[in-house]
Amino acid sequence: MTVLDIRDLTVRFATHDGEVAAVSNVSLSIAKGECLGIVGESGSGKSQTFLAAMGLLAPNGRATGEVNFSGMNLLTAGEKALNSVRGNKVSMIFQDPMTSLTPHMKVGRQLAEVLVRHRGLSAADARAQSIAMLKRVQIPEAERRFEAYPHELSGGLRQRVMIAMALLCAPELIIADEPTTALDVTVQAQILDLIRIAKDETNAAIVLITHDLGVVAGLADRVAVMYAGRIVEVGDVRQIFKAPQHPYTKGLLACTPRLDDETGGALLTIPGQPPNLQRLPPGCAFNPRCAYVMERCLRERPALLPDAAGGLSACFLTNAQGAP
Amino acid sequence: MWSYFAKRVAIGVPTLWAIITVCFFLMRLTPGGPFDAEAPVPADILVNLRARYHLDDPLWRQYLDYLVGLLHGDFGPSFKYRDFNVTGLIAQGLPVSLQNGFSALLLAIVIGVPLGIFAALAQNTRRDYIVSAAAMTGIVIPNFVMGQVLILVFGVWLKDSVFHLPAGGWDDGAFPNRILPVFCLALPYIAYLVRITRGSMIEAMRANYVRTARAKGLPFRLVVMRHALNSALIPVVTFLGPATAFLLTGSMVVETIFQIPGIGRYFVQGALNRDYTLVMGVTILSAALIIAMNLLVDIIYSLLDPRVRYNEARS
Ligand SMILES: Nc1ncnc2c1ncn2[C@@H]1O[C@H](COP(=O)(O)OP(=O)(O)OP(=O)(O)O)[C@@H](O)[C@H]1O
Ligand code: SF4
Ligand SMILES: [Mg+2]
Numbered sequence: 001m002t003v004l005d006i007r008d009l010t011v012r013f014a015t016h017d018g019e020v021a022a023v024s025n026v027s028l029s030i031a032k033g034e035c036l037g038i039v040g041e042s043g044s045g046k047s048q049t050f051l052a053a054m055g056l057l058a059p060n061g062r063a064t065g066e067v068n069f070s071g072m073n074l075l076t077a078g079e080k081a082l083n084s085v086r087g088n089k090v091s092m093i094f095q096d097p098m099t100s101l102t103p104h105m106k107v108g109r110q111l112a113e114v115l116v117r118h119r120g121l122s123a124a125d126a127r128a129q130s131i132a133m134l135k136r137v138q139i140p141e142a143e144r145r146f147e148a149y150p151h152e153l154s155g156g157l158r159q160r161v162m163i164a165m166a167l168l169c170a171p172e173l174i175i176a177d178e179p180t181t182a183l184d185v186t187v188q189a190q191i192l193d194l195i196r197i198a199k200d201e202t203n204a205a206i207v208l209i210t211h212d213l214g215v216v217a218g219l220a221d222r223v224a225v226m227y228a229g230r231i232v233e234v235g236d237v238r239q240i241f242k243a244p245q246h247p248y249t250k251g252l253l254a255c256t257p258r259l260d261d262e263t264g265g266a267l268l269t270i271p272g273q274p275p276n277l278q279r280l281p282p283g284c285a286f287n288p289r290c291a292y293v294m295e296r297c298l299r300e301r302p303a304l305l306p307d308a309a310g311g312l313s314a315c316f317l318t319n320a321q322g323a324p
Numbered sequence: 325m326w327s328y329f330a331k332r333v334a335i336g337v338p339t340l341w342a343i344i345t346v347c348f349f350l351m352r353l354t355p356g357g358p359f360d361a362e363a364p365v366p367a368d369i370l371v372n373l374r375a376r377y378h379l380d381d382p383l384w385r386q387y388l389d390y391l392v393g394l395l396h397g398d399f400g401p402s403f404k405y406r407d408f409n410v411t412g413l414i415a416q417g418l419p420v421s422l423q424n425g426f427s428a429l430l431l432a433i434v435i436g437v438p439l440g441i442f443a444a445l446a447q448n449t450r451r452d453y454i455v456s457a458a459a460m461t462g463i464v465i466p467n468f469v470m471g472q473v474l475i476l477v478f479g480v481w482l483k484d485s486v487f488h489l490p491a492g493g494w495d496d497g498a499f500p501n502r503i504l505p506v507f508c509l510a511l512p513y514i515a516y517l518v519r520i521t522r523g524s525m526i527e528a529m530r531a532n533y534v535r536t537a538r539a540k541g542l543p544f545r546l547v548v549m550r551h552a553l554n555s556a557l558i559p560v561v562t563f564l565g566p567a568t569a570f571l572l573t574g575s576m577v578v579e580t581i582f583q584i585p586g587i588g589r590y591f592v593q594g595a596l597n598r599d600y601t602l603v604m605g606v607t608i609l610s611a612a613l614i615i616a617m618n619l620l621v622d623i624i625y626s627l628l629d630p631r632v633r634y635n636e637a638r639s
Contacts, residue, residue, distance in 0.1 A: 051535075054539060056535060056538055056539060058530075059447060059448070079544065082541075083541040083542070083543060084541065085541065086538070086539055086540060086541035087539060087540035087541035087542070088541050091539070091540075092536075092539040094532060094535070094536060094539075096532055099531065099532040099533060100532045100533055100535075100536045101533055101536065102533040102534075102536070102537065102550075102551045103533065103555070103629060103630070103631055104554045104555070104628060104629050104630055105550070105551070113540070113542065113546075113550075114540050114541075117540070117541060117542060118541060149630045149631070151630070151631045162536075165540070
């Protein structure tokens with residue numbers, strides 16, 4: 001059963017030097033209980049895809065397409081309808097726990113207001129449930145932490161608070177945007193464990209946005225790879241790791257250090273610059289950096305089509321793409 | 325934290341003393357004196373006058389006398405208003421200036437801050453442009469021009485209508501007499517507050533935690549009032565601290581235009597007349613107010629943002 005269905009989503013920002021398409025024609029669907037990983041370099045449009053889906057774009061951004069969630073199109077839904085979904089049926093966890101909590105409010109109040117809002121709980125009940133949730137995300141001394149201000153907590157604890165906040169209303173979907181990027185390595189592992197536990201316990205669907213393929217490997221069922229605002233490959237997580245199809249995915253995998261790596265852990269990077277959205281080359285956006293580039297790649301843009309490995313990819317090498 | 329504030333108060337005393345000292349000697353260094361009237365005073369009378377006001381004492385002596393007087397709440401005699409002492413003049417003028425200042429301050433906050441928030445939330449729309457342009461106009465038009473315009477419109481043109489307002493005078497603080505000066509006093513502050521609030525609110529709305537609050541499904545009004553407003557108010561408070569001190573000690577320009585017997589007017593006249601003690605009195609009062617306001621601003625900071633914790637290490 002599909003929880004969230006994104007159809008042909010395009011996000012444009014009005015900027016001083018013209019319009020930028022940060023996301024172009026993205027279609028994705030997320031099934032109940034599924035964990036979908038979204039990977040791609042910085043600026044590839046991962047965050048904007050889901051911010052747009054939740055109606056949280058910056059004022060200069062416009063989204064077109066469809067985002068279907070429990071029978072409504074979130075892109076055309078009013079603020080009121082959106083607010084009954086946000087934090088309730090769909091919740092979000094953001095990258096930077098240092099700045100994602102309101103500094104002048106005690107964390108307890110920030111948790112409780114979600115329950116007051118969506119569940120209509122009294123202050124006392126909201127407090128009790130919030131503290132219970134803090135305990136569930138393994139925050140020691142939850143009662144005391146409930147009264148703390150964000151700056152009095154460590155980064156790891158703050159991210160636990162964010163996770164607790166996301167779980168409060170037992171959402172159908174949790175969008176975690178780089179939940180571990182800003183944290184120490186040891187804390188990263190703990191937070192990922194926590195997300196895994198939450199996933200198993202609540203059966204919520206999870207979108208896990210990251211540029212770390214290692215994170216995806218341990219948690220995701222399916223992976224979508226984004227490049228320059230488009231999805232270039234989608235597939236089952238094992239397939240992506242075992243038989244990546246798109247040259248960009250191959251490049252990403254080659255850059256991910258592995259324990260059994262014979263290069264001795266030397267970090268590779270994909271040659272060339274990350275794309276500039278305002279000056280994308282004609283044809284395949286990846287063509288300046290692609291080792292397999294052909295003449296056709298300079299003229300035409302490959303569509304996202306089924307490939308031999310069973311997923312979808314957007315490359316002239318991996319599927320027929322019609323007659324050249 | 326409270327020991328920090330106690331310390332700040334304690335530091336305020338020597339600061340004030342330094343201001344008094346600098347001001348005292350600067351006044352005496354300025355050419356001219358209180359008795360250089362247009363018609364020269366005969367030499368023998370001048371000698372008597374100088375003796376009466378102890379101006380013939382050595383300067384250090386006058387300075388010490390003045391300090392001792394201040395400790396007793398005595399700002400000394402006025403050199404120009406012969407039968408008054410400065411303490412009396414201030415006691416007379418200060419309530420008038422305080423009332424006008426407070427009214428203008430309230431008016432400025434009540435209009436300026438919400439209007440700034442309104443413009444910020446409508447950023448880059450026509451509503452924003454109108455408000456921002458009006459604010460810019462309010463900033464660039466000087467007080468003395470605005471005062472004259474107000475007098476012309478409400479005092480002269482609308483003379484025979486219900487909107488007629490007195491063009492000046494105080495009439496013991498009758499309400500209609502207060503309207504124009506308070507409005508004139510408040511206008512530039514409204515304009516500044518709109519600009520400052522607009523800017524800081526736009527900034528605050530971009531904060532990650534505001535995005536979190538929206539992602540939680542809180543209604544927009546709550547997101548703004550509960551999550552964004554606090555940090556947006558910090559620059560507003562920073563501006564209002566000294567602004568309050570200036571407003572409360574009376575605007576020389578506005579009080580002069582509207583002939584209001586506040587202390588701002590005394591300051592102008594005092595300075596022109598080299599009325600040493602009167603100028604000193606008003607200056608000390610302003611300085612004390614500014615010091616107090618800065619302290620108040622620091623206290624409000626710590627209320628707006630719990631990360632602001634004052635301690636000895638940071639002071
Ligand atoms: N308000 C905005 N105005 C103009 N451009 C924007 C705006 N917000 C985002 N963008 C652009 O949209 C593009 C996609 O951004 P997005 O945040 O989705 O990247 P991302 O894949 O999440 O990268 P990261 O890993 O850095 O988070 C970026 O190039 C960014 O510059
Ligand atoms: S379409 Fe061409 S340039 Fe693009 S990834 Fe495939 S081979 Fe490379
Ligand atoms: Mg991002």
